[in-house]
Amino acid sequence: MSSPSESPGRHTTSHPETPPVPGETFQQVPPPPAATGRAFTQVPAPPPGALAAVSQRLHPAALGVWALGGVRPLVLLIIAGSFNVYIALAFVALAAVGSVARWMRFTWRLEPDALVIDQGVVQRQRRVIPLERIQSVEVVRKLGHRMFGVLELRVESIGSGGTEGQLDALDPALARQLRRQLLRKGTEPPATADHRAPAAEPPALVRMRPGQLVLAGITGGRVGVFAALVGFASQVWGERIGDAVDWLAGYVGTADNGGVVTVALILGGGAILVAFVLSVIATTLTFWNFTLTRDDRNLYTSRGLLDQRSGTIPLHRVQSVRIEENAVRRMLGLAAVKVEVAGQPGGGSVQETATVLPLGRRRTAAELVGTILDRDDVAEVPLEPMPTGARDRRLVRAAVATVALTAGAVWWLGVPGSAALLLAVPLSALAVAAYRSLGHAAPEGLLLARSGVMVRTTHVTRERSLQAVAVTSTPFQRRRGLATLVLHIARSLGGGGDPEIIDVSTDHADAELLRLARASDETARRPSTPQGPTVRAARPEDGPAVEALVEASRPAAVRPLGPEADEALSLVVDDGGDVVGHALLVPLPGDATGGKVRVLRRVVVHPDRRRQGLGTMLVKASLSAAAQQGVHRVVASGAPAFYRSLGFDPVEDHRMTAPNDPSGPWLVRLLPGDDGSAADSLPSTVASD
């Protein structure tokens, strides 16, 4: 959720109109039709017709995209030489039927508070992704999409390892419109914001040139990966390589040792060269034309040569930013920057999706971190070293490793093996380097933690991103009065672990543990609208105001309350002393569940204050209040789309039967305390306003 309080200056620069989406560099896509674009630009809400809450299918080109994907196994069959016309035809027919069925059964719609996807040919599946849980959206344009002139949209939300919502083929204009709508929630400027003209497209923060990508490929960690692959390949195709070696040996001549060394050098050099070339190619394909831009709400990345991707990450969803410098890059004064966002799909691609600077000068990297976190002091903060005990620990480790290796070498080679003692020199140097790379700092509201010798990583984490804090220590750390502070943040699978401040003194760790736990608690509680309306329990003196509100809201539909109203919990939305919203939580009439079920009645918002999220605030506060009283389930009727977005399901889904009541479908929200024992039919006397 957004915390406007953190950057009050931002509201004035917010523009209600659709911001230009920088970072869109798909040159071949025709611009969206002017009419659609304008209608959308001028009327941000309600959403334009194309995105009204009606179910839509994917673009028919999805069939083509899927077909292209399905061709691959066929191609493999042909390559394998076992190509049979009939099998191939059967395969194609089956795939075609399957794709059409899949397309027919796949629909999506954008509701006011959620993206709803229905899919599944045999087993129907409905996925509701509340907009407030969306962490980032990516538009993907693979070769297949380019062929058919469509885009793929991926929606990442918290709470899963994989992509939560994937729309395989959409009209480009629609895809972009949808992306903006999806990310609108929680980032909208408050109604009182200064409505200014949209700013011009901001300049790119990062733009990678081909030369820089080559450098990134040469100095990147992929070289190691590809070197391993080349080694593996040389094992698999050893015979052919053997022939090549023979030929090479014949050419160079292996009469003397020099010849053998030359052959070995050529082979080794060749393998390394291949690894470098592959790394450069992979880096170039992935990060081709990489650009990063930000406006006042979002970060936009765009990259890729064959598969083009453009990602949108709301700035307030960035949990942590890290600067990575591997040993080679550090010597050249270069670094890469990645952001941590929750809910990205796991696997290798998460590293690429999270990259906001593939390669740049160290200074540029530090400044970029500051830009992303809206802080101008990040690049300047000096890091504090750790207690010297941390260095001693690492030196002891180096000594133990040297002794162990020497013992092994002596056992293996006899007395000459004792030369392994010389390893003490590089290992101690490494130990000291590892100690020097440790560092930490805590400028107001931020935590900086640096560690790592082969890849030195500096994590910059906001205190408000902390989900939990821990102090952990090994016996060796305890002996030296050291501990590791673990910063638990919401992050993606496969993006590395939680940031850690390694080997701080136990006193510091203990003090920070308590301080950060408090900070984590307070930032979670901070209301997202500090001066805005708040929900509180109604007081006796609110009576007339509540009555007036109910009258003004729904004069015709208000029904008198039964005797259960005596036990009702009454909540009001208080905006600077004015009661502008009201909700009642009443027991079931003739309750047979022992108070486990309550009815939400009279959720009313003043007519002038609708569509500002007050209804949502009221319902959420009612649910919290009910949970606190040990209620298991809350039922409500009417406005099904609204209630569904707040986690309500049809009562039938939870073994309850609805009364025969004209006020609309009944929905139920299970609270954390629900154990299934409250399932029951609702008495027919229950009714809602």
Next chain:
Amino acid sequence: MVPDTQPLDLQPLDRRVRTLWWVVGALSVVPPTVAAAIFGALAPIGIGRDVLVAAVAVGGLVLAAVVPVIRYRRWGYMLRDRDFVIRKGVIWVTVSIIPYARLQFVDTRQGPLDRLFGLSQLVVHTASLGMSGRLPGLDADVAEDLRERLAAVETDVVTV
């Protein structure tokens, strides 16, 4: 460590969990002992088979007897007004604090052995992948009560 310097008054787990750990530990000595017996029979080594089996069994049983004692002493938890403290670990000692406001959901779990001892586990989850607190070995009623108390904390303040 925190409990030494801070007046964190950590509560121990239910004593029965130590017995449960002893039982589980004793049971888990069986597979390596059997493996040692098979290994000794198939690949005759210098020392006798019986010696090997005895060494594995005795070593395992000693560990199974000692580790639960240390583990039980280390385990502790405390409900503070705004957060929840868990201390655990035998070699790596970890003290975690999880604010209630950051809890995503709270579960109780009961395995077959837990039921046998009348125990229950409390599992709390935050939005962080790395942080899911687990309290093993609570009295089933205490666990249920804790779950209700934690669940009653405002559920909708969580921000990610």
